[in-house]
Amino acid sequence: xxxLKNKEISHGKLALIFSTPALFVLTVTVLIPIIYAVYLSxxxxxxxxAKKPFVGLQNYEKILTxxxxxxxxxxxLIFAVSVVGIIITxxxxxxxxxxxxxxxxxWLRALLLIPWAIPDVVNALLWKWLLHPAFGVMNALFSxxxxxxxxxxxxxxxxxxxxxxxxxxxxxxIPLATLLILAGLQTVSKSLHEAAMVEGASAWQRTLNITLxxxxxxxxxxxxxxxxxxxxxxxLIYVLTSGGPGRSTSVLGWSIYINTFKKxxxxxxxxxxxILGLITLFIAIIFYSFLDRGERQ
Amino acid sequence: MRKTIxxxxxxxxxxxxxxxxxxxxxxxxxxxxxxxxRENLERFNSQSGLNATYMPVxxxxxxxxxxxxxxxxxxxxxxxxxDSFLAEWASAGWIVPITGLPGVDDYMADLPQGIIEQxxxxxxxxxxxxxxxNSVFVYNQRLLKKAGINSPPKxxxxxxxxxxxxxxxxxxxxxxxxxxxxxxxxxxxxxxIISAGFxxxxxxxxxxxxxxxxxSGVKKALAWIADGISKGVINRASISQGDxxxxxxxxxxxxxxTIVTDYEMKVLNDPAKSDEAGNIxxxxxxxxxxAVSGTIGYVRLYSITSRADKAKAWKLIxxxxxxxxxxxxxxxxxxxLEFGLGFSPAPLYKDADVRNSISGWINPDxxxxxxxxxxxxxxxxxxxxxxxxxxxxxAFQEIINGADMDSSLDKLAKNWNELKSEY
Numbered sequence: 001x002x003x004l005k006n007k008e009i010s011h012g013k014l015a016l017i018f019s020t021p022a023l024f025v026l027t028v029t030v031l032i033p034i035i036y037a038v039y040l041s042x043x044x045x046x047x048x049x050a051k052k053p054f055v056g057l058q059n060y061e062k063i064l065t066x067x068x069x070x071x072x073x074x075x076x077l078i079f080a081v082s083v084v085g086i087i088i089t090x091x092x093x094x095x096x097x098x099x100x101x102x103x104x105x106x107w108l109r110a111l112l113l114i115p116w117a118i119p120d121v122v123n124a125l126l127w128k129w130l131l132h133p134a135f136g137v138m139n140a141l142f143s144x145x146x147x148x149x150x151x152x153x154x155x156x157x158x159x160x161x162x163x164x165x166x167x168x169x170x171x172x173x174i175p176l177a178t179l180l181i182l183a184g185l186q187t188v189s190k191s192l193h194e195a196a197m198v199e200g201a202s203a204w205q206r207t208l209n210i211t212l213x214x215x216x217x218x219x220x221x222x223x224x225x226x227x228x229x230x231x232x233x234x235x236l237i238y239v240l241t242s243g244g245p246g247r248s249t250s251v252l253g254w255s256i257y258i259n260t261f262k263k264x265x266x267x268x269x270x271x272x273x274x275i276l277g278l279i280t281l282f283i284a285i286i287f288y289s290f291l292d293r294g295e296r297q
Numbered sequence: 298m299r300k301t302i303x304x305x306x307x308x309x310x311x312x313x314x315x316x317x318x319x320x321x322x323x324x325x326x327x328x329x330x331x332x333x334x335r336e337n338l339e340r341f342n343s344q345s346g347l348n349a350t351y352m353p354v355x356x357x358x359x360x361x362x363x364x365x366x367x368x369x370x371x372x373x374x375x376x377x378x379x380d381s382f383l384a385e386w387a388s389a390g391w392i393v394p395i396t397g398l399p400g401v402d403d404y405m406a407d408l409p410q411g412i413i414e415q416x417x418x419x420x421x422x423x424x425x426x427x428x429x430x431n432s433v434f435v436y437n438q439r440l441l442k443k444a445g446i447n448s449p450p451k452x453x454x455x456x457x458x459x460x461x462x463x464x465x466x467x468x469x470x471x472x473x474x475x476x477x478x479x480x481x482x483x484x485x486x487x488x489x490i491i492s493a494g495f496x497x498x499x500x501x502x503x504x505x506x507x508x509x510x511x512x513s514g515v516k517k518a519l520a521w522i523a524d525g526i527s528k529g530v531i532n533r534a535s536i537s538q539g540d541x542x543x544x545x546x547x548x549x550x551x552x553x554x555t556i557v558t559d560y561e562m563k564v565l566n567d568p569a570k571s572d573e574a575g576n577i578x579x580x581x582x583x584x585x586x587x588a589v590s591g592t593i594g595y596v597r598l599y600s601i602t603s604r605a606d607k608a609k610a611w612k613l614i615x616x617x618x619x620x621x622x623x624x625x626x627x628x629x630x631x632x633x634l635e636f637g638l639g640f641s642p643a644p645l646y647k648d649a650d651v652r653n654s655i656s657g658w659i660n661p662d663x664x665x666x667x668x669x670x671x672x673x674x675x676x677x678x679x680x681x682x683x684x685x686x687x688x689x690x691x692a693f694q695e696i697i698n699g700a701d702m703d704s705s706l707d708k709l710a711k712n713w714n715e716l717k718s719e720y
Contacts, residue, residue: 048388133533133534135545153532153535153537156534157536157698241537244690246700262683
């Protein structure tokens with residue numbers, strides 16, 4: 001029990017008092033906007049129109065019957081699966097490397113943070129210049145290496161536009177995933193590895209049978225985070241490809257932007273945002289249920 | 298203690314009063330030459346006794362941020378307006394007409410009819426021009442001579458042939474670059490120009506789509522671009538390059554032909570910014586058997602918002618787009634002389650300083666000739682245009698990259714008709 005001005009208050013009440021400011025901020029900045037977006041999604045809310053009638057679920061119906069939505073969803077899923085696959089794989093091996101004891105490990109860990117520390121838009125601009133069709137470093141490198149005969153407009157055709165968007169996104173997000181996995185690796189007892197070594201297990205066998213099973217909770221959390229982040233991607237697409245060429249990199253985040261801020265259709269844009277939110281939530285629940293089942297076993 | 302609080306209270310009240318008194322007229326605009334705009338406003342403030350302030354808003358987000366500002370009760374009195382926003386902002390009542398204000402008729406007498414139409418919605422004029430002009434075709438004379446070509450192309454077919462020659466002779470790998478990025482300033486604008494050169498239009502006078510019809514100029518333009526990219530004479534990078542970005546190819550000599558807005562010629566021929574300064578020339582946009590040439594005009598104007606004190610805002614607009622207290626077109630002339638921005642008031646065409654200045658980087662006679670081939674784009678002044686336009690960008694890019702032209706254009710025509718009936 002805590003004593004405050006001669007009155008005793010319970011731990012529960014104290015926790016409530018301390019968390020009230022945070023709850024207030026979350027309510028104002030997250031909960032209310034979400035509720036308002038749900039509300040808007042039920043109206044034909046176009047800024048350019050004087051009348052903004054209630055239309056119920058019509059915005060949702062229109063979106064779900066529009067082939068552009070399914071194209072964008074497919075693009076988002078292709079993007080998410082690609083980047084999450086690359087990020088998890090590369091981060092896992094990088095974390096294994098950084099968990100070893102070698103000279104300069106501290107420097108390498110610090111260097112790894114650089115891409116993560118770069119703001120998203122700056123990262124996108126950086127890649128835009130690297131990939132410039134006339135003056136880009138990538139073209140110069142590939143040309144010097146004899147891999148291309150003439151400079152290539154990487155962002156003007158498929159599948160190269162999507163491949164480079166995936167690479168640019170992965171480059172930026174691998175450091176965070178690596179750090180999380182590295183933190184997970186620190187919890188794996190060295191004695192287990194030592195015992196396995198005594199039994200004659202190879203490095204690969206130890207990774208497969210000790211490290212991976214014990215890292216499962218960490219990897220699942222990374223998987224959830226990265227999937228959610230990847231499904232929400234917008235700024236990289238905005239700067240690098242504007243959803244193009246054509247609609248080939250038009251992910252759901254880009255479609256929401258076009259509907260809401262180009263067409264000024266806040267009703268449809270909000271409905272699309274709700275659908276993306278539900279898809280993300282659904283995927284997160286599936287991952288969590290796997291995590292939960294794994295922990296019970 | 299009480300005394301201190303009283304003094305602080307009075308001081309803060311005075312500060313607040315001063316701060317409020319400072320903003321007689323608030324101007325919002327995209328951030329082009331911010332320092333120059335502020336210098337101009339200082340001159341206005343000293344001449345008028347008013348206090349005008351300028352708030353630069355990022356170009357890429359200008360439309361979005363201003364619309365958000367209007368819908369939430371804007372704080373701005375005068376705003377920059379692109380002609381493509383005019384119908385939307387005027388029909389929503391966010392900006393107000395200047396018709397009937399003192400001196401308007403005199404300003405209108407100095408402006409060409411085409412520019413007045415471009416600044417009008419529903420029969421009312423909504424401001425004075427910030428800058429205006431046309432898109433022009435440009436070529437690199439040095440590169441053409443190197444390939445043995447003595448004069449610029451007059452038709453699109455001739456352009457392709459010249460580009461093939463430049464490529465085959467190894468003068469430049471991708472001779473043509475055109476802004477075909479998916480944004481307001483690129484793909485549709487350039488398609489309008491090229492289509493006009495093929496004698497085509499996107500919509501007829503009744504605002505019905507004609508671009509999807511058999512053998513339309515738009516189809517010819519799209520086919521010409523797709524063919525040029527497949528032959529390697531049009532740089533495929535065009536698809537990801539927007540207005541402003543294609544300049545780099547001309548300035549570095551990595552392209553020989555493009556289409557730009559007239560004022561960009563100044564940068565292309567500026568020795569401090571361009572390796573090819575002095576080599577970049579303008580000529581008429583190529584034509585075809587169906588048309589001599591074609592181009593599109595543009596106007597950026599100053600408009601008064603619905604929240605403004607109209608008398609004060611009109612004073613600022615006259616200073617910025619019309620005459621200052623000395624009776625001179627001070628600001629439009631300054632933009633033309635120092636930055637090469639296009640202008641519309643007739644007296645500036647006769648101004649010796651202006652003529653001498655622009656002759657250094659653009660051929661004024663050809664510029665004047667090009668303006669005669671400007672096409673009417675009334676369809677851009679309907680409120681649903683921007684909805685249709687943002688869907689059209691990706692569709693055109695897909696066609697250029699090989700999607701079926703007929704079905705894609707039919708879908709776009711259907712989309713237009715649906716929006717038209719919805720509005």
